[in-house]
Amino acid sequence: MKTYSQNKQYEKAAELRDKIADLKYLGSSLTGDFFEDEKSYELRKESLYKKVFSELGKELKLTKLERIECYDISNIQGQEAYGSMVVNENGEIKNNEYRIFRIKESNTPNDPMMLKEVLTRRFKNEKMSKHPDVVLIDGSKGQLSVVASAVPHGVLLLGISKGKRLKRKGLKPKDEFWVHKGGETDRIYIRNEKLLINLRDEAHRFAIKSMRNMKRKSSMNSPLDSISGLGPKRKAKLFEKFGTIEKIKKAKIEEIDEVIKNLSLSEAIFNYVKTLK
Numbered sequence: 001m002k003t004y005s006q007n008k009q010y011e012k013a014a015e016l017r018d019k020i021a022d023l024k025y026l027g028s029s030l031t032g033d034f035f036e037d038e039k040s041y042e043l044r045k046e047s048l049y050k051k052v053f054s055e056l057g058k059e060l061k062l063t064k065l066e067r068i069e070c071y072d073i074s075n076i077q078g079q080e081a082y083g084s085m086v087v088n089e090n091g092e093i094k095n096n097e098y099r100i101f102r103i104k105e106s107n108t109p110n111d112p113m114m115l116k117e118v119l120t121r122r123f124k125n126e127k128m129s130k131h132p133d134v135v136l137i138d139g140s141k142g143q144l145s146v147v148a149s150a151v152p153h154g155v156l157l158l159g160i161s162k163g164k165r166l167k168r169k170g171l172k173p174k175d176e177f178w179v180h181k182g183g184e185t186d187r188i189y190i191r192n193e194k195l196l197i198n199l200r201d202e203a204h205r206f207a208i209k210s211m212r213n214m215k216r217k218s219s220m221n222s223p224l225d226s227i228s229g230l231g232p233k234r235k236a237k238l239f240e241k242f243g244t245i246e247k248i249k250k251a252k253i254e255e256i257d258e259v260i261k262n263l264s265l266s267e268a269i270f271n272y273v274k275t276l277k
Contacts, residue, residue, distance in 0.1 A: 049091030056192040060156060060179075062133060066090055069132040070199040071118055073111045074207035075103070080243050083118035084207035087132075088199055099128075100210040112139065112146035119150035134158055138200055141187075144180045159185075160200050175200075212240075224248075227272055229265050238269075249273045 001020070004013035015038065057065025068088045075081030081103035087094040101118045115137055122128060135151050137143060140161035151157045159178035175197055177190045190196065223245060224235050237259050242248045248256070248269070257266035 046092070051091075052192055052195055053088070053091035056190070056195055057133075059190060059192060060134070060158075062156065065133050067130065067132045068134040068136060068196075068199060069122075070136040070138075070196075070203040071115055072138050072200070072203035072207045073103075073114045073118070074204070074211045075109065075111075075114070080211065081114055082207055082211045083114060084203050084210060085118070085122065086199060086203045086206055088195070091195075093202065098206055100206075112143045115139070115143065116147045116150045119147055123150065123152055131155060136160060136196060136199060138204065140176065140178050141185045144178055144185045148180050148183075156181075158196070160196055223276055224269070224272075227265075227268055229262075230269065234260055234265075245273065245276065249276065 001013050001016040004010070004016065019041070053065065066089060070086050070088075072084050073081060074084070083101040083103060085099040085101070087097040099122070101121060103114050103117060105113075105117050119135070123131075131152065132155060134156045136158045137147060138161075139147075139159045141159070144157060144159045148157055157180040159180070161176050161178065162173055175193065177188050177193065177196070178185055179188050222235065222239075224230055224238070238248060238256070241259050242251060251270075253263075253266055253270045256269055257263055260266045260269065
């Protein structure tokens, strides 16, 4: 890939980059010639994705596994929090069915309660009529017990945690899996874990990306627009740093100037936000 890039063969480099991502997703299962024609590779990859997905369904003892939805929360100290939903159907990522939920009920750092809000809203939304066979959340026993009541009967609830329990024992942290059934949560071993780990990482990436996009949009039209000399880039950086107008109001001049790098403009911002109600 690096050789292609150095020779300015960027399309070939990008193809190999994507294939490396496929290997990370499927482990070492994707064997064959990486330099075969793209159509043959895509067909083989699609077939293997479906095979791994089917094997996961058997592992989970499901008579039918067609759709997995994974949820994650991204927030800054509980403020401006968003929940993300990403979807995998029969081994294929469905970007067009991704959803983002702005948290309404909680303004404190409580990911399990935020996840419960997101799941409650998701399953009450009549427009989202296609229900999953599995709901996967980023969390372990405690988190699953909180959100379980928001997941409909017949949908399997799984959790994935980063193995902090192992780290406390001096062992190498490793992703662990949990299942909630019959009111009880137990740790389980999953052989086809790559698919679920990838989905968790995708939900996290999508949540952060969406949060940044929302903050960028809010910064484009804000009470700070009337400050002379404050352009869109610096305004966006302010919201990137502080998140909300209220937090900018509480900031010291020195903290604002760490972002603005112009003391007179920082003083103007400091004085102006104090006048906002």
